[in-house]
Amino acid sequence: MKTQEDEFFEISAVARLTGISSHVLRVWERRYGVVEPHRSDSKRRRYSRDHIQRLSLLKTLVDNGHAIGTIANLGTAQLEERLSNALEARVGDDSLETAAPAGVCRVVMSGTKIRQAVRAAADHTPALRIVGEFSQPDEILASLRPGSADLLILEQDTIFPEDIAAIQSLVAKIKVRRAILVYQFAREDTIQPLDIKRITALRAPVDAAEIQLACIADIQLALRSGRPETPGGPGLLGESGGKGVFQRPIGEIPPRLYNDEQLVRVARISSIVKCECPQHLANLLSSLVAFERYSEQCEDRSQEDAALHGYLHRTTAECRAGMEAALREVLAQEGIEL
16 A cells, blocks of 8 residues: 555656746756756656655745855754744835845746746856746736846737837836846837836847846846855955956866867757657857957956956856856767767
């Protein structure tokens, strides 16, 4: 007879029960070791009721403003105590806003086609953390507490002048610093003035690298308020006489692991294998390499320009090196040799 102790759940069921997407759950396991699921004979993840209880506690705490990196190693009893304290602090205080974790830019997104690109950008950028994913903007207003996000990433196929006012209204209501608008069709005279209205416009399709670059200003503000969650990681911004000037991090630019020809070859090879990850990674790397070259060659009109371009060059190179390591691992797992 099957008992509660030997009852296990597949990852899809855990996602439904806890509200944590399968994608986020895998990231939490890999990066923070939040739980260690059992494995079936076919190597599929199997979760117990204790796992589900722990994951539910973690999800609730994260929704209440706790960074996952600060609570991942706590025991179940400690998580319950912290949640109890958090809930008591909120009783009778409807005006309380979720505090931003130090060094983290909190992102809320609306859309479906951009979801994977935003997730990939957050996975490879410790200073970005997704706090909400919605299909429509009105769902954000109904679900998100004002002040609990710093950046809105919004997907909209067509943009007309009247849409800009609606987006600005949404930005004001949910109290984010800025919005990134991903669009497909719009008049040039509608899009050009957006940058002065706290809205950055990107023409679709976009990839993770473009999302990362569009978020640089917001990452900068987050890092000024504290350090990223990654332990031991060097800060990306320095102080310069209190002016907040970009500083190029110390260290050499990491050499490339794959050249342009190899990336093209990976994109072609991956079309005949079951997993499409090599193709996606090769495309991301191509975009990162292109911007790395661009930022290195940009004209410097002042000392501040030079510092900014140095920062962009170094940051992009570090992203590229991390993505190359990921591609190397995927190629090894898929048995692909270049």
